[in-house]
Amino acid sequence: MKLSIIVPVYNMAADGKLEYCLDSLVNQTIEDYEIIAVDDCSTDESFQILKDFEARFPNKFRAVHSEVNKHQGGAKNIGMKLAKGEWIGFIDSDDWIAGDMYERLVKKAEETGADLVGCDYCLTDEHSMKVGQIVPNNKPEQSGVLDDEKRRSLILDGGSLVVKIFKRSMIMEKELWFPENIFYEDNALGNSYLVLAKHFEYIPEPLYYYYQHDTSTVHTISPTRCEDRMKAGRLMLTEAKRHGYFEDYKPELEYSFTLLFYINTLFTYMAGVKKKKYKFVKEMGKEMRQTFPAFEKNPYYQERTHAEEKKLIRMQQKSTCFFMLYYKLLWAYRRWRKKTNGNRQHI
Numbered sequence: 041m042k043l044s045i046i047v048p049v050y051n052m053a054a055d056g057k058l059e060y061c062l063d064s065l066v067n068q069t070i071e072d073y074e075i076i077a078v079d080d081c082s083t084d085e086s087f088q089i090l091k092d093f094e095a096r097f098p099n100k101f102r103a104v105h106s107e108v109n110k111h112q113g114g115a116k117n118i119g120m121k122l123a124k125g126e127w128i129g130f131i132d133s134d135d136w137i138a139g140d141m142y143e144r145l146v147k148k149a150e151e152t153g154a155d156l157v158g159c160d161y162c163l164t165d166e167h168s169m170k171v172g173q174i175v176p177n178n179k180p181e182q183s184g185v186l187d188d189e190k191r192r193s194l195i196l197d198g199g200s201l202v203v204k205i206f207k208r209s210m211i212m213e214k215e216l217w218f219p220e221n222i223f224y225e226d227n228a229l230g231n232s233y234l235v236l237a238k239h240f241e242y243i244p245e246p247l248y249y250y251y252q253h254d255t256s257t258v259h260t261i262s263p264t265r266c267e268d269r270m271k272a273g274r275l276m277l278t279e280a281k282r283h284g285y286f287e288d289y290k291p292e293l294e295y296s297f298t299l300l301f302y303i304n305t306l307f308t309y310m311a312g313v314k315k316k317k318y319k320f321v322k323e324m325g326k327e328m329r330q331t332f333p334a335f336e337k338n339p340y341y342q343e344r345t346h347a348e349e350k351k352l353i354r355m356q357q358k359s360t361c362f363f364m365l366y367y368k369l370l371w372a373y374r375r376w377r378k379k380t381n382g383n384r385q386h387i
Contacts, residue, residue, distance in 0.1 A: 042070065042071065043142055049077055049079045058133055068145045076119040077102070078116070078117075081105075081106055113221070130201055155239055159248065161177060161200065162175065176244065181243045182240060203248045228275035269304065297331065302353075303322060311371075341349075
């Protein structure tokens with residue numbers, strides 16, 4: 041079989057989201073492929089929708105039900121163990137794709153000998169094939185047989201896994217199983233999926249539609265999700281050491297860890313969690329310093345981190361108490377400015 045498309049599903053029955061995703065999959069132009077949709081113990085009608093698709097498309101659609109909620113990583117693992125395709129693709133169950141996306145990705149692989157192929161995506165807030173804001177997912181210079189320079193670039197700017205296809209043989213050989221029971225599973229394993237490939241090709245066109253809505257993982261902030269992002273950061277380093285590329289790409293991994301584990305977590309926590317805990321913020325900063333004592337001197341950190349963020353991070357590293365007080369006052373001031381400017385516009 042040419043391709044296996046794995047779809048983790050959890051409570052996506054509302055508003056026709058799941059059907060729109062699945063319709064785009066069953067109508068792919070590529071031949072000889074299968075869709076493995078794994079229901080992650082949904083409490084709505086998601087699994088029934090999957091069963092209906094299985095009944096309508098028995099030769100290409102398989103509905104699987106997990107008795108235990110394992111999050112997306114666990115659902116993906118179930119799908120990968122059942123997959124028979126030479127290639128594997130992942131898609132989030134609230135997104136959808138162009139009708140020829142997988143045909144084009146596989147064709148590109150066959151023409152070039154690549155074992156990893158990707159494309160771009162676009163952002164959209166409506167169920168249509170209208171192309172929204174295009175997000176370039178990779179760079180043309182990352183294409184070709186992978187050398188150290190290209191692998192460094194992929195660690196820093198690898199893009200999303202859902203817009204790529206992967207050789208199933210590599211996944212099985214390297215045992216690239218996703219962590220279960222946490223969010224941000226792609227962040228934990230993404231580097232291995234990219235760095236361990238030998239040849240990457242890229243189609244700079246938006247063939248994937250990334251649906252923007254308030255219940256998606258990236259728009260939901262909670263202490264648990266912040267903790268999961270930190271777990272994903274730890275696992276990212278563990279994976280690099282397990283596969284022997286930690287020392288070769290240490291500066292890139294140090295910056296990636298800093299961004300995932302610390303910077304993104306710190307500022308989303310401070311901006312989005314209502315009841316902030318001093319201990320959580322203090323321990324995060326302490327672990328960051330213990331893991332990479334000189335992270336602020338990293339050249340990628342120096343180049344890519346905003347000056348205001350650097351200032352706040354220095355502050356947090358010196359005094360969590362002062363940082364949290366300053367941050368609270370800063371946000372209060374910004375809200376006051378926004379309110380004041382809004383009132384002036386109405387005068």
